[in-house]
Amino acid sequence: MENTVIFADNISYSYPVEEGKSPVLALDGVTIKINRGEFVAVLGHNGSGKSTFAKHLNAILLPSGGTVYIDNMDTRDESLLLAIRSRCGMVFQNPDNQIVATVVEEDVAFAPENMGVPPEEIRRRVDRCLDIVGMSQYKKHAPHLLSGGQKQRVAIAGVLAMEPSILVMDEPTAMLDPSGRREVMSTILELNKQRDMTVVLITHHMDEAAMAQRVIVMHEGEVALEGTPREVFSQVERIRGLSLLPPQTVDILFRLNKRGYSLPLDGMTVEECADTLEEFLKGRGSEASSGQSPSAQERPQKNQRFCGENILKVDNISHIYSAGTPFEKRAIDGVGLTVGKGEFVGLIGHTGSGKSTLVQHFNGLLSPTSGHVYVDGVDINSSPQEARKARFKVGLVFQYPEYQLFEETIYRDIAFGPKNMGLDEDEIDRRVKRAASQVGLEESLLEASPFDLSGGQKRRAALAGVFAMEPELLVLDEPMAGLDPVGREEIISCIESYRRETGSSVLFVTHSMEDAARISDRLIVLSGGKVLTEGAPEEVFSRSGELLENGLDIPMVTRLFIELNRRGIALPPSVYTTEQAVEEIIKLREGGHA
Amino acid sequence: MLKNITLGQFFPGDSIIHRLDPRTKILAVIMFVVALFMSSSFWGYLICFAFLAWCFRTAHIPFKMILRSLKPLVIILIFTGLLNMLYTPGDTLVRFWIFNITKQGVKNAGFMMCRIILLISSTSMLTYTTSPIALTDGIERLLSPLKKVRVPVHEFAMMMTIALRFIPTLIEETDKIMSAQKARGADFESGSLIQRAKALVPLLVPLFVSAFRRADELATAMECRLYHGGEGRTRLNTLKMTGLDSGALVFTVALCALVIKAGWIAGLLI
Numbered sequence: 001m002e003n004t005v006i007f008a009d010n011i012s013y014s015y016p017v018e019e020g021k022s023p024v025l026a027l028d029g030v031t032i033k034i035n036r037g038e039f040v041a042v043l044g045h046n047g048s049g050k051s052t053f054a055k056h057l058n059a060i061l062l063p064s065g066g067t068v069y070i071d072n073m074d075t076r077d078e079s080l081l082l083a084i085r086s087r088c089g090m091v092f093q094n095p096d097n098q099i100v101a102t103v104v105e106e107d108v109a110f111a112p113e114n115m116g117v118p119p120e121e122i123r124r125r126v127d128r129c130l131d132i133v134g135m136s137q138y139k140k141h142a143p144h145l146l147s148g149g150q151k152q153r154v155a156i157a158g159v160l161a162m163e164p165s166i167l168v169m170d171e172p173t174a175m176l177d178p179s180g181r182r183e184v185m186s187t188i189l190e191l192n193k194q195r196d197m198t199v200v201l202i203t204h205h206m207d208e209a210a211m212a213q214r215v216i217v218m219h220e221g222e223v224a225l226e227g228t229p230r231e232v233f234s235q236v237e238r239i240r241g242l243s244l245l246p247p248q249t250v251d252i253l254f255r256l257n258k259r260g261y262s263l264p265l266d267g268m269t270v271e272e273c274a275d276t277l278e279e280f281l282k283g284r285g286s287e288a289s290s291g292q293s294p295s296a297q298e299r300p301q302k303n304q305r306f307c308g309e310n311i312l313k314v315d316n317i318s319h320i321y322s323a324g325t326p327f328e329k330r331a332i333d334g335v336g337l338t339v340g341k342g343e344f345v346g347l348i349g350h351t352g353s354g355k356s357t358l359v360q361h362f363n364g365l366l367s368p369t370s371g372h373v374y375v376d377g378v379d380i381n382s383s384p385q386e387a388r389k390a391r392f393k394v395g396l397v398f399q400y401p402e403y404q405l406f407e408e409t410i411y412r413d414i415a416f417g418p419k420n421m422g423l424d425e426d427e428i429d430r431r432v433k434r435a436a437s438q439v440g441l442e443e444s445l446l447e448a449s450p451f452d453l454s455g456g457q458k459r460r461a462a463l464a465g466v467f468a469m470e471p472e473l474l475v476l477d478e479p480m481a482g483l484d485p486v487g488r489e490e491i492i493s494c495i496e497s498y499r500r501e502t503g504s505s506v507l508f509v510t511h512s513m514e515d516a517a518r519i520s521d522r523l524i525v526l527s528g529g530k531v532l533t534e535g536a537p538e539e540v541f542s543r544s545g546e547l548l549e550n551g552l553d554i555p556m557v558t559r560l561f562i563e564l565n566r567r568g569i570a571l572p573p574s575v576y577t578t579e580q581a582v583e584e585i586i587k588l589r590e591g592g593h594a
Numbered sequence: 595m596l597k598n599i600t601l602g603q604f605f606p607g608d609s610i611i612h613r614l615d616p617r618t619k620i621l622a623v624i625m626f627v628v629a630l631f632m633s634s635s636f637w638g639y640l641i642c643f644a645f646l647a648w649c650f651r652t653a654h655i656p657f658k659m660i661l662r663s664l665k666p667l668v669i670i671l672i673f674t675g676l677l678n679m680l681y682t683p684g685d686t687l688v689r690f691w692i693f694n695i696t697k698q699g700v701k702n703a704g705f706m707m708c709r710i711i712l713l714i715s716s717t718s719m720l721t722y723t724t725s726p727i728a729l730t731d732g733i734e735r736l737l738s739p740l741k742k743v744r745v746p747v748h749e750f751a752m753m754m755t756i757a758l759r760f761i762p763t764l765i766e767e768t769d770k771i772m773s774a775q776k777a778r779g780a781d782f783e784s785g786s787l788i789q790r791a792k793a794l795v796p797l798l799v800p801l802f803v804s805a806f807r808r809a810d811e812l813a814t815a816m817e818c819r820l821y822h823g824g825e826g827r828t829r830l831n832t833l834k835m836t837g838l839d840s841g842a843l844v845f846t847v848a849l850c851a852l853v854i855k856a857g858w859i860a861g862l863l864i
Contacts, residue, residue, distance in 0.1 A: 058818060060817065060818065082820055082822070085817070085820055089818070090815075092811065092814070094811060096808070097808045097812050097815065098811070098815040100756065100759060100812070100815075100816060100819075101727070101759060102726060102755065102758050102759045103725075103727060106727060106831075109829075109830035110821070111819035111820055112830075113829055114819060114820040114821050114822065115820055116827060118828060119828060119830060119831075122829075122830045144762040144766075155815075158819060159818075159819065162820065363777055365776055388779075391776070391777060391779055392779060395777070398770065398774040398777070399770075401774065403771070403803075404774045404775060404796075404800050405800065406795065406796045406799035406803075416778055416779075416780075417778040420779025451803070
């Protein structure tokens with residue numbers, strides 16, 4: 001077939017294992033055909049074999065059974081290796097680890113240099129590729145000073161410079177914030193639509209997959225589902241069974257159907273779903289419900305105000321990096337906030353909003369240039385002793401905490417914090433075991449090396465290391481970054497079980513509005529080093545326009561309701577969960593008929 | 595934040611010196627240094643100082659940068675000066691306790707200190723006006739004849755480029771791991787030397803693990819971009835010697851000859 005550019009014919013693969021262990025098939029009889037110019041998304045939870053499949057497409061891995069043909073070239077033919085790799089460009093998850101040179105344009109030139117392209121032609125390609133990804137004005141910049149989204153676009157340009165006809169992307173947005181994701185996704189779409197590039201996108205973001213022409217869901221090394229996004233996502237229960245989550249818009253329609261309505265599951269995008277719902281809600285009296293306060297009764301425990309004591313009080317702090325040098329940068333600027341005892345607060349902000357700098361003030365790792373931080377009523381910067389006490393009262397979990405594991409066994413790693421607190425052996429033992437059970441690590445795993453765990457387990461072991469210190473305030477910086485939907489749920493339940501068992505307060509930093517809204521009592525939105533807005537989730541989301549202006553994402557459900565409002569359907573625009581949305585829609589529909 | 599460190603000491607600019615081919619600059623510095631050590635008259639050093647001062651002015655490098663680059667060397671400067679002054683035999687100038695300061699000693703000390711200062715500032719001149727990449731490129735090209743005797747010149751240059759690329763990334767990472775371990779109560783600042791060395795384990799293990807992971811991923815990414823060693827590789831920015839470079843080289847040769855023979859010429863004139 002002339003039109004098929006990728007043909008994986010019944011391929012199997014197992015990673016080499018240590019002697020004595022039985023090999024596990026990472027791919028088990030996978031057959032996939034991809035046509036020229038197609039945009040295919042490959043979904044699957046961690047360990048489903050999707051990355052292994054991607055690595056077969058340019059002969060980084062060779063199938064142990066079956067054959068992969070790229071443009072009719074067998075990937076096992078070594079003489080075709082360079083031809084295959086230049087035809088099929090590959091972009092990986094971590095942009096930092098793909099950039100070779102110290103100047104952007106030199107990096108983009110790397111592949112054509114390796115191909116032996118003449119200098120004038122390299123110059124032409126570099127300029128063209130940087131222009132495609134919109135990074136021309138940065139060509140003389142040092143890559144380490146760029147944002148994540150920019151770095152990833154440079155990495156894409158570096159691959160485009162080979163002039164490939166296929167682009168394979170292995171979770172290119174997993175480590176990016178919402179605005180970085182948007183940048184990269186629009187680049188991918190443009191390449192596919194305007195330049196007829198065949199795109200294979202490995203992802204676990206459903207909204208990204210919904211933009212593709214075809215979706216392939218992998219599970220346990222096999223192709224579990226295949227079809228257009230509409231076909232695949234309408235099988236809501238099957239998708240859940242494969243440890244994935246359908247897009248929220250489809251989920252709303254699905255839940256409505258479960259409540260006895262019959263709606264087509266057409267809701268790949270907000271607009272599409274709005275069309276379907278508009279149709280559904282037609283005919284009801286439009287003034288029936290003005291929809292003021294959304295289902296406050298639904299979650300009464302969440303909306304109660306905390307009048308009790310504060311565990312943390314931040315009083316008008318500012319932090320300036322490298323003060324007095326040309327690099328001077330005001331990272332946070334007059335921030336004031338409080339966290340009540342037992343409260344669960346979500347802190348939201350995009351990259352560069354100062355949130356990571358801010359949280360390091362809570363336990364005295366950084367001291368403010370001006371202003372005060374009080375933990376349990378004590379100014380932690382008043383003396384070194386107080387600062388050290390604050391370290392143990394406020395437990396801080398950094399981004400990608402699994403990168404800080406270092407001990408020989410998980411037990412010893414979890415015990416590191418308690419040991420530094422000077423606790424006795426019995427107490428340490430009690431705490432380690434309790435923390436391990438809070439994060440769902442079995443005791444049999446405690447003697448294993450942290451480096452033998454899976455990605456999700458490592459993350460949980462690292463959380464346990466902070467839980468074991470039993471801080472009164474747990475601060476987590478992007479605890480779910482880079483995990484698949486199942487991994488994300490696991491982390492949330494770990495945090496909730498810690499909170500339930502110890503009654504501690506939690507402050508949770510994220511750029512995912514959906515997660516923040518779902519589990520927090522109160523949201524604080526940070527932008528440009530200042531508090532932009534704060535309040536209960538519905539209060540914050542009722543100011544969605546403001547959030548969007550500041551480069552933040554709002555939940556898909558909220559976007560849907562805003563769209564419906566725009567079309568003259570009176571639904572409260574501050575709804576943020578699918579459950580609430582379904583209730584509101586039913587209320588409106590039934591209210592209209594009554 | 596450690597992120598803002600400048601790599602090497604490069605001062606971007608567009609002066610004549612910046613525009614010279616890195617090979618020219620490397621060769622010129624080597625000749626200059628040789629001339630420094632062969633010269634044995636104050637006139638020679640005077641010419642050198644004058645020339646370097648002109649270079650710094652032309653390249654718009656602030657004067658305090660030279661002082662900063664000399665700062666770590668103050669102790670060595672004083673030490674060499676004293677040693678030369680005290681242990682050179684010759685005509686006694688001053689004598690106290692067991693020391694004997696000679697005329698030759700003072701002269702030698704002066705020479706040595708001039709040499710060190712000039713050595714450091716001339717090599718700094720090279721790094722101030724040449725980007726790390728250009729420098730690596732220049733070294734690679736200059737050493738390329740060694741490829742014939744199987745010295746892996748390209749591989750060394752590649753390693754250097756990658757090292758330069760990853761230094762800021764790893765510094766940032768060190769910073770992050772350090773904060774994270776501090777948040778778990780690690781103490782890097784107090785205790786005895788042994789305790790402090792032990793305290794580094796929670797920092798170094800994750801740092802090495804991460805460096806290996808990065809190396810692995812980078813290697814794969816490089817393979818995906820068709821890297822297969824230096825063979826048949828072309829460059830985006832090829833180095834080109836221009837008339838300016840030939841001029842600069844001829845000028846440096848003449849200058850060096852002048853420096854070496856300065857004493858003799860001065861003798862003729864005066």
